[in-house]
Amino acid sequence: MKIQFLGATNTVTGSKYLVTIGKRRLLVDCGLFQGLKMLRLRNWEPLPIDPRQIDAVILTHAHIDHSGYLPLLVRQGFRGPVHCTPATADLCGILLPDSGHLHEEEADYANRHGFSKHTPALPLYTEADARHCLKQLKPQAFDRDIELGDGISLRFSPAGHILGAACVRLHDGKRTLVFSGDLGRLDSPIMQPPAAIGTADYLVVESTYGDRLHEAGDPLDKLADIITRTTARQGAVIVPVFAVGRAQELMYYIHQLKSAGRIPDIPVYLNSPMAIRATQIFHHYAGEHRLGHKQCEAMLKSVRIVNSAEESRRLNTRSGPMIILAASGMATGGRVVHHLKAFAPWQRNTILFAGFQAAGTRGATILSGAESVKIHGEYVPIRAEVQNLSNLSAHADYAEILRWLDGFGQPPRRTFITHGEPIAADTLRRRIEEQKHWRCTVPDYREEYELT
CATH class of the missing domain: 3.60.15.10 (Ribonuclease Z/Hydroxyacylglutathione hydrolase-like)
Structure with missing residues (x-):
């Protein structure tokens, strides 16, 4: 062998x-x-x-x-x-x-x-x-x-x-x-x-x-604080997510926080057709995870589904507090890259990472404190608040x-x-x-x- x-x-x-x-x-x-x-x-x-x-x-x-x-x-x-x-x-x-x-x-x-x-x-x-x-x-x-x-x-x-x-x-x-x-x-x-x-x-x-070691403490507390703080300054929370696993976990947490009245009732957009389909697959494999059918349904109902590329582009012109969950998790491609281009230059917004960022990815560059990141051949300034929920890995x-x-x-x-x-x-x-x-x-x- x-x-x-x-x-x-x-x-x-x-x-x-x-x-x-x-x-x-x-x-x-x-x-x-x-x-x-x-x-x-x-x-x-x-x-x-x-x-x-x-x-x-x-x-x-x-x-x-x-x-x-x-x-x-x-x-x-x-x-x-x-x-x-x-x-x-x-x-x-x-x-x-x-x-x-x-x-x-x-x-x-x-x-x-x-x-x-x-x-x-x-x-x-x-x-x-x-x-x-x-x-x-x-x-x-x-x-x-x-x-x-x-x-x-x-x-x-x-x-x-x-x-x-x-x-x-x-x-x-x-x-x-x-x-x-x-x-x-x-x-x-x-x-x-x-x-x-x-x-x-x-x-x-x-x-x-x-x-x-993963960060100690309840990730719900930190997530609630980030969302509440960003909402107070009328900003958007942009979350690069892995479509399988991380998207579902964040949807579940946000649903919990909203149900408990711990965060403002702002719109939450799931802008990843792949994450939508992956969430639906959760229903078929109940034995492999801890969530019941009602919890899976509640997760999906708590977000607004973004299907088309045109809907995704319109989000970049929308004002007011909101949360956007979009793939990819390390910001290497996908729809989240266009959102970073639109929202990263503004201080009122927050870029929130919730998973490992491999060396050389845009996610790792932004988390390192870089003043700008290259997207589509041009450098985009990073003036938004940058946060990381490391204990959601x-x-x-x-x-x-x-x-x-x-x-x-x-x-x-x-x-x-x-x-x-x-x-x-x-x-x-x-x-x-x-x-x-x-x-x-x-x-x-x-x-x-x-x-x-």
């Missing part, structure tokens, strides 16, 4: 792990690189393996940094099955076509306005490419063994990160290799906690928040990761720490080595290991 790390090394994006077992080649996750330009350029580079030689893909969950390369892989010749949980399959059905559509929109915008270095600017892949790859998705239930052939079995266990998120267990009759995927919070108000795994000969664990912090690791009956032979920026990954390595005395490795990009 071998593993090669083709992504999520020294970064939180581009998750891809090539596992070779005998003659079988399995790709665990198939994500896009995001953030820094040197990382995004990797999306255009050929993989070190011909996609036609990959027997199967296994997705831990639907987020684009774990699934967004799949349309390219299929376009390049991959013809095998893509194993994932049912909710992941449903969410990929909206996330991947939307990703392709955004790539096309950005290329078209660059060509029309002439700010691309390439003539013409081309999309990484198209919406049609994304819809085509969906035919290869093979939904598999949690907590059952799936035979992949040649004595290899696969098992999904709940990871608690978003709907459908899974830890992956691969067993070849001799060794067990476990991938944590993205681990959720132990006390999320929406998602169930990650399941204990028990045993692994080799473990790959994420480290997004490997160097920090859907990722476990280092204390929660260590508690999840307590569920293993004995130490893995080696633990690989990935999906974290360099300081976060190395800090988690040190904590695991010092507190649990496990053998740990932080792998480099394209590094390969023999799992003996």
